[in-house]
Amino acid sequence: MSEIEKQIFKYSLRLLARRAYTIAEMHQKLLEKDWTDKDAVNKVLEKLIELGFLNDEKFAEEFIGSKLRLKPVGKRLLRQNLREKQVAEDIIKNVLEEIDEKELIEKSLQKRLRAKGQPKTIKELRNLQSYLISQGFDPELVYETIRKLSRSFEDYEQDF
Incomplete structure (x- = not known):
């Protein structure tokens, strides 16, 4: 390993000691350091991947x-x-x-209901629906979950 590669490797390990990086993030971070030897940067990245530090x-x-x-x-x-x-x-x-989104939406819903209480109005149901969608849940799953939650779904559905 050349002297510049050793410097790059040490710098990479210091970065990885703070937090995990993707290969692309580490590559970008090393290039920001303005090392002129791009081949050395690439060799160090390959070494980090080989050693399992980047995956x-x-x-x-x-x-x-x-x-x-x-x-x-x-x-x-x-x-x-x-x-x-x-x-x-x-x-x-x-x-x-590998992720069960239905389970996650239930957890999020229960957490929200503990904080805000059961929705009592259509507006509160809509707010809950908007919240769940804003948390990245599939709108179809959100709609299905809200529908199950609502006791007076006929009123809720008529407003759509």
Whole structure:
């Protein structure tokens, strides 16, 4: 390993000690450092991948796990977050397949109901529906969940 590669490698390890990075994020971060030897940057990236320090699939799984531990959100929001982190679409698809969105929507709904109470008006039902959609849940699942929740669904449905 050349001297510049050692510097890049040490810098990469310092970054990884703070938080996990995707391959694309690390590449971008290293290029921002203005190292002139792009080949050295690429060699270091390959070494980090080989050693298991950079793994987009593992990153995506851990990222989703940490997001869902904090707050239940839908697949759409998770997909958007992973795209922002420059995770490949096939990895995103594989990781999201393992998620049961119905279970997440129920958790989110129960959490919201504990905080705000049972909706008593159509407006409150709509607000709850908007909230769930804004959390990245599939609108069809949200509609189905709200429909089950509403005792006076006939009134709610007529307003649509």
